[in-house]
Amino acid sequence: ETGVTQSPTHLIKTRGQQVTLRCSSQSGHNTVSWYQQALGQGPQFIFQYYREEENGRGNFPPRFSGLQFPNYSSELNVNALELDDSALYLCASSLPPGQGAFYGYTFGSGTRLTVV
């Protein structure tokens, strides 16, 4: 089975710009969650997508937005980038909400975003 793939692996953007990160979920998984991992910290939940709709959101401003497509892949969009947005962005796929808590999540290798 294929795992979770994320693109790009690294990205450098200028403050104020917009960025789109992409994620393909593991085969058989229909739920995608996004996490932000600042340097030296644990991942923080951004939001989750299930059935192409947002299914829960962490403490992140509206300039963080997402999409999920019919093939369960997902995008994370960040507008008006700030220096503090520099982090590793991780995508995780799972079975439907609730089942992820039982069976676990599969993470991608992440996208390292640097905002200068």
Next chain:
Amino acid sequence: GDSVTQMEGPVTLSEEAFLTINCTYTATGYPSLFWYVQYPGEGLQLLLKATKADDKGSNKGFEATYRKETTSFHLEKGSVQVSDSAVYFCALSELAGANSKLTFGKGITLSVRP
């Protein structure tokens, strides 16, 4: 809200030493508990999990037991190897939550020297 607290790091051990990494949690419901490992430059890999009290998760020589009475999920390994050097994250996920999001601890860096 839910939270996970991990012992302060980093931890440096010699090869074949015994490892314990402490993890305690606070949750409103009945969470599943996880240990994830992150090798340099990579994403997170699920190491082991436990979904109810007294369950023991195990994988690759690592073990952790879900202790509801002490709200703990400490990670142990009897004999560490250099290849175990990584960052270890304890996490929980509420089974009854709408999205079952993962709540992580801050992580602890383990370095194993030959």
